[in-house]
Amino acid sequence: MPAHQHVAVVGASLAGLRAAEQLRAAGHDGPITVFGAEPHLPYNRPPLSKEALADPRAAEPSGLAERLSFRRRAGIADVEFRLGDPVTSTDLAAGTLATESGHRTAYDGLVVATGLRPRRLVTPGPTAGRHVLRTVEDCHGLSAAVRRRGSVRVVVIGAGFIGCEAAATLSTLGHTVTVVEPAGPPMARVIGDVLAAAVQRHHEAAGIRFVLGTGVTAFTGDDRVTGDDRVTGVVLDSGETLPADVVVEAVGSVCNTEWLEGNGLPLGDGVLTDNHLQVAGASRAVAVGDIARFPNPLFDEVPRRVEHWSIPTDTAKRAAATLVALLAGELPDGVPFAPVPSFWSDQLGLRLQSYGSPALADEVRIAEGDPHHLPGGLLARYHRDGRLVGTLAVNIPPARQRDLRSEFAVLVPTA
Template identity: 60%
Template sequence: MSATVVVAGASMAGLRAAEQLRAAGWDGPVTVIGDEPHMPYNRPPLSKEVLAGKAPFESLAFRPRASVRDVEWRLGTRIVAADLDARHVELADGERLPYAGLVVATGMRPRRLRCPGPLTGRHTVRTLADAQGLHADLSRPGARVVVVGGGFIGCEVAATALGLGAAEVTVVDPMPLPMVGPLGELLARALLRRHEERGVRFALGTGVTAFEGGDRVTGVVLSDGRVLPADVVVESVGSLANTEWLDGNGLDLTDGVLTDEHLRAGGRPDVVAVGDVARFPNARYDGVPRRVEHWSIPTDTAKHAAVTLTAHLNGTGGTGREPFAPLPTFWSDQHDFRLQSFGAPALGLDDVRVLHGDEDGDLLVGYHTDGLLVGVIALGGQSAVMGAARYRAQLLKQPALSAAPALSAAPALSAAPDVAAVPALPVLTGQGAPE
């Protein structure tokens, strides 16, 4: 019987899982498997510094802790299947790797638009290769850029493209405002204005039905009939969980991997999920399991899940621990301003109050449930961010929200971090579902 922990996924969540296994007292072998050829790297700069051509790979690579020097990295390797009863994963070349413990950290991939038209000139931003390819395309002089999807990535890419000298940048989104899901109307309106003042155009309340062009995209056909000329298209329309390799094991893979309050999947003590693929209940809020695509989540989940798994493997129990209850946080840098969030604003979108400032300057907004502050978001410069930070301690101390039917129907908390994609948008295409 194997005594190895297999970590499926070699991005930030996989690295943090390996490090936290060591910190939790797991001294046995660890093998991390990832399909990208690179050691784990930091993704937020992909839509900004890397896209702008200012950051080489070396500046993105994480510095793994000394404790994981003996970890085996199998990069450029895909896992295609798993048998959780037999305790092994299967690689693309047919090799089977047995495990004593499995960490699911396979993350997300971008959704693609499935509408008629050429593929060349259309991009997503998830990997280093994606960002480098898009940078090369954006560097065409006088490029006209259409960004489909006005979420985190879309708004950041639009700002970066404009900074690179694109002749025209237009963001298309079926919602009436950019980032309205995670921000709510008030802040999304302020965001829209700031983008427009800096030269980004918006086509809102409309989807995309087709792409024009022969070998290469030349235009984007909108569902309202307009055609936007385009040399470069960026699709930032959300993401899909990489869980197909877990099919057939009785897990709930509806949207990522459903876990319990200690990040165990399918009631199995030897399988945990971490990062943005994990759909976990947060005891701090209403206990409704959600995926959370914030940058802070891989580290938070790895820390908790590593203790869960190590306690099982070392036979030290681990029951009676406090359930997982992270305080979500996200940021987004666009143009010359930053959005900074603490808590769960998406749970308080029905009661949004300006806590400080106004729409013209630094703006700090509070989100409430039953009169209780559940999240804050700042928009502006450093002083706005510091203002939001002052509410962090209060948000940490707040009593847990009780489960309530109204909250169960609340928008997904997976408001998305930075580079890790936006929540599923309403169907953008008139023809067929996205992949």
């Protein structure tokens, strides 16, 4: 490999950090620069909707980022982190990028790790009082809003994992919480209708109200009430208006791909790659984390993005090996890349742990437990065309969870 080849890692979250570490582990000894839009070193995001949101110390973003920061592994002390200056464009053919401040950098290899940002509702009404949860600043803003007084009325729009976790946390803090979800029961797209209905019953027993099958058409506000034209209500397409002091929008994500435009890449849903994680249409670029849309032969050959916790680390290891090979003028490793996605979620005394891709299933089988008593433990297996594609464990001991993951090892294809 030519000496001193420069690799630019664009995105300073977990995927970018792991990519830098794995580049060193794979033998890249040239300079590495990690570019981040946020002013913080990479930190752990899942707690932002759970324990960090419940922690009074969330009032100060930089301190929260420091408490949640990842321990950097040995070998990357010489990696440069350029933070608080997002990359706004790149020329893949020329191997250059530009940041918001006007800084320009040349690179030999590129790692795309810019991830996602929260989708926002485009509806009439005031914006003050409407929150998302992605960054420590978001967590700080929501925490401050609900701590201004005693109990507040919170409307969470979206019953995916972030919405349900935020609803659960805010409910335990003593707030009145209503969850609005036009698509149906909470997390149904991922865990299926039977388990979604069971989670809904569990949350309702804790006092959370669900309004399903209806969307949001507007937000009401009255500066005579709040003094600054903040949200006072959420108007549903059913005609009902839900009173709200605080709104949490958890309606999905948008891929941060704008900086890649103009290079002829397919950017319709993240960044398309091959199974080696090489960006389609780029010679020395790879993608990692939840922005990468790659085929996983563990399931089929359809390229998909995966927004699960395990994916940044898994993709970083493979992408780093691919990029090191490409920079050396060699072919990437031919062994199929077949990671086992995994995620967990803590909600109101329930620990949900999943392996595989339950969302791909056409059949759900309850192997253990009772959906009407989730705290007692439950195991569900998800099949597609009779083949195991996912598992979901609720309040199952950690040792059992490791066994569940190992079930997928026999499904991993070989070269």
